[in-house]
Amino acid sequence: MNKVDIPAIIVARLPIYLETLELMYKEGIYKTSSRELGDRIGITAAQIRKDLSQFGEFGKQGTGYSIPNLVAELRKILHVDKIWDVALVGTGNLGTAIARYPEFNHRGFRIVMCFDSDPALIGTKVGDITIEDSATMIERIREANIKIAMLTVPGSIAQQVADDLVKAGVTAILNYAPVALNMPPDIIHVQHIDPILQLQQMTYYMD
Amino acid sequence: MNKVDIPAIIVARLPIYLETLELMYKEGIYKTSSRELGDRIGITAAQIRKDLSQFGEFGKQGTGYSIPNLVAELRKILHVDKIWDVALVGTGNLGTAIARYPEFNHRGFRIVMCFDSDPALIGTKVGDITIEDSATMIERIREANIKIAMLTVPGSIAQQVADDLVKAGVTAILNYAPVALNMPPDIIHVQHIDPILQLQQMTYYMD
DNA sequence: TTGTGTGAATTCCTTCACAGCG
DNA sequence: CGCTGTGAAGGAATTCACACAA
Missing domain, CATH: 3.40.50.720 (NAD(P)-binding Rossmann-like Domain)
Structure with missing residues (x-):
């Protein structure tokens, strides 16, 4: 997880993922898939999975992602788990x-x-x-x-x-x-x- | 000059070129090179030449670019040659x-x-x-x-x-x-x- | 079945390097 | 010379496609 080798273009997408997931959570949606998230944002599911895979394995096969969990992980990655x-x-x-x-x-x-x-x-x-x-x-x-x-x-x-x-x-x-x-x-x-x-x-x- | 095949990433850089050239003009600079412009913006000279070459030949070999001329061309390309x-x-x-x-x-x-x-x-x-x-x-x-x-x-x-x-x-x-x-x-x-x-x-x- | 994580393939973008012109 | 415009090369990013796990 060495920061220097994560391309800036990926870092720029993470806050978008976070924002979208936070909105979904507010709407009462607690789980999602790379496909569903991608449809909301307008990018491919594969790209989301590739991006996230740079930082860890946050999903479950067949199930997708827990939104609260992924939100917490993204906040940690972006260092906005504090004010x-x-x-x-x-x-x-x-x-x-x-x-x-x-x-x-x-x-x-x-x-x-x-x-x-x-x-x-x-x-x-x-x-x-x-x-x-x-x-x-x-x-x-x-x-x-x-x-x-x-x-x-x-x-x-x-x-x-x-x-x-x-x-x-x-x-x-x-x-x-x-x-x-x-x-x-x-x-x-x-x-x-x-x-x-x-x-x-x-x-x-x-x- | 068919718009559909100009990558969005190039279009996104054109306003930066325009803004920078307008500033240089205000500073009393009337000609420049891809090298000088690139140094100001923080990108390579080759990229600027490649980008501009998508739209025409605006420079002179050995001389570089006329700033008023390039400003006018970029305004035309971006459709900001009007209000x-x-x-x-x-x-x-x-x-x-x-x-x-x-x-x-x-x-x-x-x-x-x-x-x-x-x-x-x-x-x-x-x-x-x-x-x-x-x-x-x-x-x-x-x-x-x-x-x-x-x-x-x-x-x-x-x-x-x-x-x-x-x-x-x-x-x-x-x-x-x-x-x-x-x-x-x-x-x-x-x-x-x-x-x-x-x-x-x-x-x-x-x- | 569903949907992840990931090598492989592909597409896209940037940089190189140089012919050619002023 | 100096610097553009541009094919060719190289590098990056995206998409494909599938093994595998739930």
Whole structure:
């Protein structure tokens, strides 16, 4: 189970499996097969079995998979069998909306700190979190030992703030700013959310 | 240049090329090579050349690519050489933040209509757009001939609203709701934005 | 029978390496 | 020279198909 040799493309599918299985469980379904799960997600049954076989043998021949069991295994594999504290940097429109988004709490992540550099916002609250001054960010994140940050600042300062996050000991950044971050890939993971890239993929197929 | 045989994985990279080239142009750089572009993005020069060669010959041997020219070609290929009208459905925290996000306007997309079912919101404004009643959505989208929708409604009603969007003639949905939409893939394109899936990919590599 | 886990076969994607042009 | 565009080679990912267990 050496992490380095699991292809990233497989890792990217595991959260989809987990999400789907959690939904099925909520619907009152407690067992499934690779076929049924694949039909829901839109991929082949063989692919699901191959992917899961990288991590262990979670199914029973003739029977399929126990959903609670597979959910627990996937949470362990993805390290979301605990709650991760997250810092949110930038509390403009988007940052505020994310801070109020309830889903994070239910699925392994808890926003525990918010930062902004706007004096008009510092000291005000988003939900029940007080917005703190970005000037204190490095220190505050380090002493709280936070490893994950969501970045919702303007593109013009995103790189600078990301550099500060690295100094603070953060090892994962979810980047909502519309710029590619230049980061040392060996010490930090970056995921980029850019809705325009996704819209442009779709317009390719449209007239 | 038959669309069906261009792999989706290549189409997914084109908007990244476009975004990067647009940024370089803003920086005052007007020509580049596959090597330089690849270094910025973090992929190989050969891959960029192979990808672009699917659509034509845009470079000059010994010289590289003209950035304005390649930007124009990519916009044509991706059909963002025009402005697409977009409908936004769901004007809660997230929808409101998206409606106010300025980037869309600069990169080929214009939000022209907003819908919500909450009587307290209908008739109020987000930016300069008046929120309309979801009950009128199908008719309004159809008569405005809008083909792209962004979906920021609660997961519990996302499937129902998406079905309505199909009835309204929409052919592309950018889905922010935390559920997989079940759609006829031959008539509609769906892209899903789920920050939790991306966070969970990163925690896989963390302790 | 059903449905897993897995080698083998296949398909798909990326990289190599170089002819050829400016 | 420098750098593109592209066949050929190599590598990765997916799918097939079946032994085997419940």
